[in-house]
Amino acid sequence: MEGYLYYPGCTLKTKASDYEESAMAVMEALGKPLVEMDDWYCCGAVQSLTTDDLMHQLAPIRTMCCAQEQGEKELVTLCDMCYNVLKQANERVRENPDDLETMNEFQDEDPDYLAEVEIYHLFQILQDMKDDIKKKIVNPLSSLRVTPYYGCMLLRPEKAAIDDTEDPSVMEELLELTGAEVIDNPKRTECCGSYHTVNRSDIVEKRVKEIVGRAVEDGADVIVLSCPLCQFNLEYHQRTTEFEVPVLYLTELLALAFGISVGMKKHKIDPIKKFKEKDILE
Amino acid sequence: MKVKRDIEFLEKVEELSGQSVNACIRCGTCSAGCPFVEEMDVLPERIFKKIVLGDKEGILEKNTMWICAACFTCSVRCPRDIDIAKIMEAVRQIMLREDIDMVDIENIDNIRELPQLAIVGCFRKETG
Numbered sequence A: 001m002e003g004y005l006y007y008p009g010c011t012l013k014t015k016a017s018d019y020e021e022s023a024m025a026v027m028e029a030l031g032k033p034l035v036e037m038d039d040w041y042c043c044g045a046v047q048s049l050t051t052d053d054l055m056h057q058l059a060p061i062r063t064m065c066c067a068q069e070q071g072e073k074e075l076v077t078l079c080d081m082c083y084n085v086l087k088q089a090n091e092r093v094r095e096n097p098d099d100l101e102t103m104n105e106f107q108d109e110d111p112d113y114l115a116e117v118e119i120y121h122l123f124q125i126l127q128d129m130k131d132d133i134k135k136k137i138v139n140p141l142s143s144l145r146v147t148p149y150y151g152c153m154l155l156r157p158e159k160a161a162i163d164d165t166e167d168p169s170v171m172e173e174l175l176e177l178t179g180a181e182v183i184d185n186p187k188r189t190e191c192c193g194s195y196h197t198v199n200r201s202d203i204v205e206k207r208v209k210e211i212v213g214r215a216v217e218d219g220a221d222v223i224v225l226s227c228p229l230c231q232f233n234l235e236y237h238q239r240t241t242e243f244e245v246p247v248l249y250l251t252e253l254l255a256l257a258f259g260i261s262v263g264m265k266k267h268k269i270d271p272i273k274k275f276k277e278k279d280i281l282e
Numbered sequence B: 001m002k003v004k005r006d007i008e009f010l011e012k013v014e015e016l017s018g019q020s021v022n023a024c025i026r027c028g029t030c031s032a033g034c035p036f037v038e039e040m041d042v043l044p045e046r047i048f049k050k051i052v053l054g055d056k057e058g059i060l061e062k063n064t065m066w067i068c069a070a071c072f073t074c075s076v077r078c079p080r081d082i083d084i085a086k087i088m089e090a091v092r093q094i095m096l097r098e099d100i101d102m103v104d105i106e107n108i109d110n111i112r113e114l115p116q117l118a119i120v121g122c123f124r125k126e127t128g
Helices: A017-029 A055-069 A080-095 A097-106 A122-127 A130-136 A170-176 A201-217 A228-240 A250-258 A271-277 B007-017 B029-033 B044-052 B056-060 B073-077 B084-096 B116-126
Strands: A004-007 A034-036 A074-077 A118-121 A145-148 A222-225 A247-249
Touching: A004 A055, A017 A034, A017 A122, A017 A247, A017 A250, A055 A080, A055 A097, A074 A080, A074 A122, A080 A097, A080 A118, A080 A228, A080 B116, A118 A122, A122 A130, A122 A170, A122 A250, A130 A170, A130 A250, A145 A170, A170 A222, A170 A250, A201 A222, A201 A228, A222 A228, A222 A250, A228 A247, A228 B116, A247 A250, B007 B044, B007 B084, B029 B044, B029 B073, B044 B056, B044 B084, B056 B084, B073 B084, B084 B116
Parallel strands: A004 A034, A004 A074, A074 A118, A145 A222, A222 A247
Antiparallel strands: none
């Protein structure tokens, strides 16, 4: 395959379409297009952690089986939660071949999953393309102060970590390529409150106040991340604060620096206003 | 107060989590790093003590396992290598399998605004 086989998951097709559009455009510009899988299933969003619950491992395993049947050994995700669920499910069946056998027997009309597909998050692919990225920058973001936010699912648990669990740097390295000033945020690996946004929004509001508050204190113009749930939480719950900090997908910033007009349509806090203020957009 | 010791509960938690609850030395590293600890009725390491004691009833009335969002911060930091998120999940699962349901769908007034992965994630963690 010329580019990479890509697993979208549910949210990338709807609420987080800005992320999908911008990631597709960036990878196309880099000559490694993302090619959506012929068939896929919702991953289940959170990893099922009990030893006896194989039923909730089936969806990620079936998706990885679809990649296998397309003849691919590498599968790329954009959403942090999808990445984490697929990665943990894959590692689990590698460590417990009996579980895999049980699931393969249950799925008797599908081919057996051989656990040979590798799961990657887009940042791992971009990390290996820094020279190519540098060459594509036509609109340096030198007037912009950005702060990365990793959240949980790229870094924990250890077997799913794409970087150092306590001191990651992949986002900082990618952001520096855009010419933006990267600001350290000590809250960057703390949980945003995750699914509590559904029925305990008070918990998420407190987290957002701390995380965004720190970014504001340190003078960040925008927060950058890749998880659609963190993106929703950090933007939506700012309505209970005095803050107004746009929260962007890293690929939206890359596209901007590449001079590609894409994404930035579904934000609760308009990033375009900020970019005009900073003379990045006309 | 005397606690009715429910050893089956301890055994079930260890079976479902694949973790040894007895390995906990109550150092409090989990509580120190937990971003949600302020919301919890009982600190995580105190819950482990209750599990070891088999105090199922005492745990049932606490909110600790429902506040845990499985962010794995404690799991990567535990000096005894206990995957604490798995223990919290095991306790949640024991409750959920007894038909305890934590989500009131009727009262989620912004459900159309929520991203799918929030709803799916919440239902996975808080409904049976």
